[in-house]
Amino acid sequence: MKILKKISIILLSLCLCVPCFSMVAQAADGRISFTDPETAVGDMVEVKCVVKSTSGSLGNIEVKLTYDSAALRFDSGDGVTADSDGSLTCTGSGGSEEATFNMKFQALKEGDTSVSVAGATIASSGGGTLTLDQGSSTVKIAEGDPSKITDEGTTSGADDIEVDVNGTTYKLSDNFAEADIPAGYTKTEVQFEGQARQMVAQESSGVTLGYLLDGEGKGDFFLYNADDATFSPFEQINISETTSIALLSEKAGKKLPKTFQEVTLTLNGKDFPAWQNTEKDGFYVVYAVNSNGDKGYYQYDDSEGTYQRYEASGSTEEKTDDSLMGKIGRFIDKHIQMMVLIAGLGVIIVLILIIVLAVKLHNRNAELDDLYDEYGIDEEEEPERNKPAVKEKSATRSGLKKKKDEDSFDDFDEDDFDEEDFDDDSYGDDDYDDYDDDLMDDDDFEPYDDSYEDEIDDLDDLLGETKPKKRGHEETDDLFKVDFIDLD
Incomplete structure (x- = not known):
């Protein structure tokens, strides 16, 4: 009996602990909460949905909502898309512990209605799944002006505007989440193709962004150019704590x-x-x-x-230098590789020419050395100059006179004295008989003087004397020395 009581107490304790643990786990993850607005028929009403985590930053968010389409008609929302009448999907990315979705409805009939959660998939920043408490919104609609109710097709057509960005078709949407708005941008209303569309703008820079959906329903902000009503990709980069660039x-x-x-x-x-x-x-x-x-x-x-x-202010095209040096510089810059190749070839050619000339000069010097060795040019000594003998004036004159007389005899040729020119009859022995022997007496001649023999001796010495050669500017160490030989 005591054993049964103990078992019962243990089981009861376990049953009491199970709901406590589950409640603690739910409370730790967070909650999905809504506002409870009041409005009148024909007026616009805003319902705010807040997703808040108590266990860290949020990751990807997807919340499905339902509402009574007979009492409310969805108009627009941040990051909210209409799946069908009475069904909405809120999507966004976290980055913080709280995400907010603003939805606009138009009240269609008097009474109380609600917006509730049909399902939610909430992820943490670490990739885990969060379980959040789910609330609902109660909207109280009072009597109003039904004439304010707009045609249903008017608002639905706003999301049907297609735009082209770099060859890809997108749809302009007003339904983007507050959390998706880039930092520093706020909501604004822009006229686009005759419609008032919801966009965001940065007041300090004047940049405007539109929210576009691709073919798969994924949305992103694109840069809007009001001058030509076109969109282009947008990427914002924070370069410092206070400055960002797009x-x-x-x-x-x-x-x-x-x-x-x-x-x-x-x-x-x-x-x-x-x-x-x-x-x-x-x-x-x-x-x-x-x-x-x-x-x-x-x-x-x-x-x-x-x-x-x-800084690109000094990056404009440089002024062209039309001078000769400028043209040469531009040509070298444009053909630098060719100029280097030509310069290299020129250096090689100059080296080859130097080597060839050096070899030729070496061979020439070798030939000259052989020539010097063969003729003994280096061993020859310059002959001593013969000093002219100083003779008496009379002897010199006599010698010159005799030499002149001898030269005069050279002018006669042997042919001028042919034997035929002398006829025996003209030169007979009888002609010599006419001369008297007395004419040849020794007394008729003057005595012989020995001084004539001295003069003749001096003349012989003079004739045998070698005429000194004129010495030019030639030196014994000159490269060439040529002896001319008269072969006549």
């Missing part, structure tokens, strides 16, 4: 240096025009507008993922 798809009027080449930069699946610095690998320049509304270039470092303002 990349632009348009091209700036200022030109960049020639070292930049236009490319396409892809960020988060969105393509933007960029310019890559060919001299610095991994550096790009993008065109963006900052949070103050100033447009300009920003340099993006691919390796570090950082942005820095790039």
